[in-house]
Amino acid sequence: MATKIPDAPKIGMVSLGCPKNLVDSERILTKLRSDGYQMSADYAGADVVLVNTCGFLDSAKEESLEAIGEAMAENGRVIVTGCMGDEADVIRAKFPQVLAITGAHQYEQVVNAVHDASPPIPNAFVDLVPEGGLKLTPRHYSYLKISEGCNHRCSFCIIPSIRGDLVSRRIDAVLREAEKLVAAGTKELLVISQDTSAYGVDTRHDPRMWKGREVRAHMTDMARELGQLRTAEGKAPWVRLHYVYPYPHVDQVIPLMAEGLLTPYLDIPFQHASPSVLKAMKRPANEAKVLSRIAKWRDICPDIAIRSSFVVGFPGETEADFQYLLDWLDEAQLDRVGAFRFEPVEGAAANDLPGAVPEEVKEERYQRIMEKTAAISAAKLQAKVGRVLPVILDEVGEADEDDGSIGATARSQADAPEIDGNVFLRDVGEGRKAGDMFDVLIEDADDHDLYGVPA
Template sequence: MWRALMTTTLPSAPKVGMVSLGCPKALVDSERILTKLRADGYEMSGNYDDADVVLVNTCGFLDSAKEESLEAIGEAIAENGRVIVTGCMGNEAEVIRQRFPGVLAVTGPHQYEAVVGAVHEAAPVPPSPFLNLVPERDLKLTPRHYSYLKISEGCNHRCAFCIIPSIRGDLVSRRPDAILREAEKLVQAGTKELLVISQDTSAYGVDIRHQPRAWKGGEVRAHMTDLARELGRLGAWVRLHYVYPYPHVDQVIPLMAEGLVLPYLDIPFQHASPKVLKAMKRPANEAKVLERLKAWRAICPDIAVRSSFVVGFPGETEEDFQYLLDWLDEAQLDRVGAFRFEPVEGAAANALPDPVPEEVKEERYARVMEKTAAISAAKQRAKIGRTLDVIIDAVDAEDGGATGRSKADAPEIDGEVHLRDAGHLKPGDIVSVVIEDADDHDLFGALPGA
């Protein structure tokens, strides 16, 4: 005998859109916010039209980044109208509200509970046991096969051109066991590459005196070397970003030679001239750095070192700039980015004398990029004929090509490896590739035998 079945009509879950600006650290913040909102029953929207509220995670490091953030807020208001602002520029709530009085709420960086609370107030979730579900794993804004792993917040440095400490505060390190548990979950969920990020990765654990925590039947210190070693044992690629060249960084190089950590260091040198480094309030030990680079390469010949430099800092003379060019010739860094100095509201550098004219900044920027492109091209050509491990990021089934990265390439900031006859691969695959050609920044190759 048939019985009538009671049906339940589910309430519609509010949809949240997200615009995430700035660095990978901000991207991690966005992922955490979205994960919490998804656990609270919200759905995610990929466009303005059907979102009940839009979050804009802002960047406030440079004046140009602030303007980009304001433009993003304006676009979100024009397209949707219901906007909540968070992130680094959230510390300047009065500026945001003066320009956009219609924003629903403004919160500062890594204020997860505050921004989630603002969403609850703006677009409440109807009470329902079917909507308030916790996802099996964190929501991600990056591809499934790589993940950013934030190990600390804030910074203890007081560089003259930077306002990060005033935005995000002093160094606050996470417990090593908490980081490792998060990393383990990410690997279990399909992450093939862990990108370790912070404001100062080398300083990890200083604020908590490198206190050890129980992990897998033993202990692990809150220290960059110990953390890197344990992360390497999880089986994924481990890439270290924002590493200041403190002496203990030398201890990580053998881990690279052993294969536990990728042979890659992202070190923000910023300049080489001792005079400019002193004005920047950064360590002026450029000669010792050159010695250490040679020592690192002796231990791990394949190590790739990337860095960024500021040109046109107040007081930078032609002699200082030439010093930097000569230093780059000696250092032979693998990957280099350069930035024209830009005054940032609240930065000490703004008060320094002898500003460099804009046209001189442009000319120096062009020269440093020409120099570093030539170094990169020579290093890339030297890889022709070698077989390298490559992680696949994208596959074009139509033309049979694929794009990936070698161990020397971080996503979105370094070069790529372009493969032919590789349409059968999928993102996240790690394959051996024979390098057939190269340009200034990218490599071209194929699978062995292809």
């Protein structure tokens, strides 16, 4: 008689916030899968729903509470984890029925809470976890988290109080994970942490043996090793560095970009340029030196794309400070820029600073910085028209009913997924799929995106 395999309990997952949270969600789901749980695509089919929350800004907390409320209404059996887990009293006051609440990257506690709420059914017949774990991103790109926490104490940020001080992963563990991801089909690795440049500072750059040689837990060593990886087709995957503070050793990774070992892209959270605002923010920065370094980076690697984000309306920011930032942006000519209106976050030191900027002034400055950066972006993209650039394909459209032509959405090396622009393609032909990498001729551009055709 055939053995009847019992139905496994099903888990639903809502993951909010940054890519670092997404990596946490993937790790939790991978562990649950290995314990025999199935995944549910909707509330109705789930025995338990996990909500991985974001608690960085008040607006993010609102979104997290809404997501918990929706999960409670639709399912009722909810476990809360993530950054807002540190505010269990706020969550319990609003949703006393939640089954459990755990903090950021507390994988064991989350898994134990799921076991308590819906015990796993042991089954020796089913091997449940794919090699490399479960992924919430498309197969062709993956986030590679190298550390947790942060040693900075920026006055507007509560991340260290949520996630603690910097804790770096072992370099051999990072490289082994990267190797597995590429072997499983990843064509683009996005290196993330709270502070990628500080990787290994806490372990004194502890060296480990890797492929018969000693490699330090240091951003430059890690970048060089990631540049040696090859996909099944023998190509170098794109390797993108995010959340890079401009410490002096960042200069050493630019030649790796010029050599093609790293994607020519740096995500640097500058936050502002005015010395007085940076001081109030408690940011490590020297904005004049940074401009000359950016110029040198572009000399070494002309194709380097630099993305950043800025806060406008920080307490004490004067019109002169804001104008200083606009002038700095004119000189820096950054490729990709995001801006945020300052929001007080409960527990952040910045809330007590004098000189609160009125909301209407914040809004007006936000519109001005977006206008300025859109104009810079449009000019930089216009300069790419007529060039042939490599792209990675994210999505292929349906064939047109009239002429059969197929369009697609791709990204250039200057575009990180979900935060930067796209390259919209026409006439890609049949047989193309997500993750394909090929050259395209750029035919047109607007403020943020490029348009082209396979070369």
